[in-house]
Amino acid sequence: METKKALARNKITPVNKAIEFLKIIILAMFFELEISYAVNEVNKRYELREFLRIDEEVKLKSVYSFMAKFESKQFLNLVLSILNVNAKKRRNKPSLLILDWTDISLDLNPFRSRDSKNKPYKWDIQQRGSF
Numbered sequence: 659m660e661t662k663k664a665l666a667r668n669k670i671t672p673v674n675k676a677i678e679f680l681k682i683i684i685l686a687m688f689f690e691l692e693i694s695y696a697v698n699e700v701n702k703r704y705e706l707r708e709f710l711r712i713d714e715e716v717k718l719k720s721v722y723s724f725m726a727k728f729e730s731k732q733f734l735n736l737v738l739s740i741l742n743v744n745a746k747k748r749r750n751k752p753s754l755l756i757l758d759w760t761d762i763s764l765d766l767n768p769f770r771s772r773d774s775k776n777k778p779y780k781w782d783i784q785q786r787g788s789f
Contacts, residue, residue, distance in 0.1 A: 679724040
């Protein structure tokens with residue numbers, strides 16, 4: 659509801675489509691993806707569309723035309739105002755923070771060849787509690 663109010667204040671219509679486009683743009687910004695890749699993934703994966711609460715496929719051209727309406731500072735202020743309104747609403751409630759110290763294997767090298775079965779090295783995990 660707060661998001662719709664912020665969009666209405668900035669005279670952005672249609673509000674429901676704008677919310678879908680903003681979800682995809684923020685997803686791309688958060689994971690540092692190209693918007694075209696984010697749109698393709700959202701259209702390909704039903705689970706991702708369900709998570710983002712997007713009912714139908716999104717056209718890349720529509721997202722780009724939505725973004726073309728804004729200057730960079732104007733768009734950033736819009737996104738920050740939406741995020742700040744939602745964050746203020748949640749600040750009043752007590753928060754529960756759950757920390758998990760379980761070791762995980764994470765490969766951050768996207769340029770490495772994925773065929774590592776015949777390689778002389780192995781990936782290792784640090785022991786619990788060490789940094």
